Amino acid sequence: MNFAYYPGCYLHASAREYDISTMAVCKVLGIGLSELEDWNCCGALEASNTLTLSLSARNLVIAKKKGLDVLVPCSICFNNISRANSAIRGGGITKTMINEAIGESYQGEVEVRHLLDIIVNDIGLEKLSKEVKVPLEGLRSVPYYGCLTIRPSAILKFDDPDTPRSLDDLIKALGADCLPFKHKKDCCGGNLLMSSEEFSLKMTGDILSEAKELGADCVTVACPLCHAMLDYQQSKIESKYDIVIDLPILYFTQLIGLALGLGEKELGLDKNFVSTVKLRRK
Amino acid sequence: MMDEFGVVDASNLDPNLKYEISNQLGGENIKRCFQCGTCVASCPIWEIDERFNPRKIIRMALLGMREEVLSSEFIWLCSKCYACYERCPQDVRITELMGAIASIAEREGEEGNIAIKSTKPIFDKAFINSIRKYGRNFEMETIIKGVLATKGIKGLLSYVSDGFTMLKKGKLGLRPERVKEMSQIGGIFKALEEK
Numbered sequence: 001m002n003f004a005y006y007p008g009c010y011l012h013a014s015a016r017e018y019d020i021s022t023m024a025v026c027k028v029l030g031i032g033l034s035e036l037e038d039w040n041c042c043g044a045l046e047a048s049n050t051l052t053l054s055l056s057a058r059n060l061v062i063a064k065k066k067g068l069d070v071l072v073p074c075s076i077c078f079n080n081i082s083r084a085n086s087a088i089r090g091g092g093i094t095k096t097m098i099n100e101a102i103g104e105s106y107q108g109e110v111e112v113r114h115l116l117d118i119i120v121n122d123i124g125l126e127k128l129s130k131e132v133k134v135p136l137e138g139l140r141s142v143p144y145y146g147c148l149t150i151r152p153s154a155i156l157k158f159d160d161p162d163t164p165r166s167l168d169d170l171i172k173a174l175g176a177d178c179l180p181f182k183h184k185k186d187c188c189g190g191n192l193l194m195s196s197e198e199f200s201l202k203m204t205g206d207i208l209s210e211a212k213e214l215g216a217d218c219v220t221v222a223c224p225l226c227h228a229m230l231d232y233q234q235s236k237i238e239s240k241y242d243i244v245i246d247l248p249i250l251y252f253t254q255l256i257g258l259a260l261g262l263g264e265k266e267l268g269l270d271k272n273f274v275s276t277v278k279l280r281r282k
Numbered sequence: 283m284m285d286e287f288g289v290v291d292a293s294n295l296d297p298n299l300k301y302e303i304s305n306q307l308g309g310e311n312i313k314r315c316f317q318c319g320t321c322v323a324s325c326p327i328w329e330i331d332e333r334f335n336p337r338k339i340i341r342m343a344l345l346g347m348r349e350e351v352l353s354s355e356f357i358w359l360c361s362k363c364y365a366c367y368e369r370c371p372q373d374v375r376i377t378e379l380m381g382a383i384a385s386i387a388e389r390e391g392e393e394g395n396i397a398i399k400s401t402k403p404i405f406d407k408a409f410i411n412s413i414r415k416y417g418r419n420f421e422m423e424t425i426i427k428g429v430l431a432t433k434g435i436k437g438l439l440s441y442v443s444d445g446f447t448m449l450k451k452g453k454l455g456l457r458p459e460r461v462k463e464m465s466q467i468g469g470i471f472k473a474l475e476e477k
Contacts, residue, residue: 009418009419009421009459012418012455012459013419013421013453013454013455014421014448014453014454015453016451016452016453017453038461038462038463039418039461040413040417040418040461040467041412041413041417041418041419043413044409044419045362046405046406046409046410047406047409047410047413048381048384048385048388049306049307049308049378049381049382049385050307050385050474050477051410051470051471051474053307054470054473054474055413055467055470058466058467058470094307097307097477100473101469101470101473101474102466102469102470103466103469103473147361147362147363147364147365148362148364151363151364151365151367151368152364152367152368152377153368161368186326186363187326187361187363187365189326189361190361191360191361191362192359192361192402194401194402194405194428194429194432195358195359195400195401195402195405195432196359196400196402199327199330199331199359199361200361202330203326203330203361232444270451271451271452271453273447
């Protein structure tokens, strides 16, 4: 099982622990990763519609030349590159516009896959649970899908947009308790952090408050922007609303890694903002 | 939002606005909207502030309330969560429609035809300049330039101690990562700007 690995800008910077834990977990699970050569930014949430689809499509062309499907852990990149692929496959003037912008005649030959999808549906949870060395018994986690991993479902075609299950099932397969979580598919407001901090901190604050009230030991996420909001912004939210949250936020790859018996450094657990030490002792 | 603007002045409507939007990538389906309000019920921003109402913005755009729509601060408040896009029974693709309207607003803003109050496009520009220069986001530079432009020097200073923590954790690069084939990135920007 070999893929062209598209880390995206976040995983090479503030989401370094997602990059590290992705590579560590894929190695154990036999998912071969070769980094997509000379990849470029997908446009994230900042570029216009036209620029986002065109920038994203250049990466698809590189993957096509390598003959590999693309594996993406970052939900923003996954969403953008999937939408570019879908727009190309849809044909018409959008396809022409994108191909003219990138100077290619790409036809949508490559598949774009989220790492969570590959682990849950290709590797399979049965196989994964057989690899578990340290079952996460007694650990209570809430699954937080956010937006861009699951919507728009007509394009991403991966999990149910109303009742997503992949993270829920994954948490259970690792031996942990998965708590029912109302905010699991709500928006963290990350896109508004720089322009409307008030809104975004409120949105993330609501998510963290529910997780705290449920008595969760950690939140499991699949997106670096969600992670930045829940983890890095957590102390700002605590002082803004005068509350104590102190809740570790783990990438699902870090959670898998713990169950596989991988070490702190291999999973980048020292890089999370909210300390993960008490989780490792559980 | 209509309340804020009072009675609609029918003599001052631009009937071409809806065509301008539907010619923009992402805005193609605007004319399909039959005003059911499913988008509003799904919108997390509306939940916080009822003045942000995607249904009203679409109706105003269809009516041709050009200046009110393009200078509305609410088009910059879309969190891009795709909740409305997912549920819209007419497949208006509202998330991308908001992006299409924002692109027109940005252009009109640059030409001095409207005033944009939100700082969102200023930060976005800092980010896009990084892609233009390196092909990838150089987080350090984007944050310094973006925060300086939107929140001033005081805003930037509030990030300094976090910046050091990030550096210590190896989560912030001191140098940009560059795409080798930068001519291809430049080609994309050039092709789209010529459109």
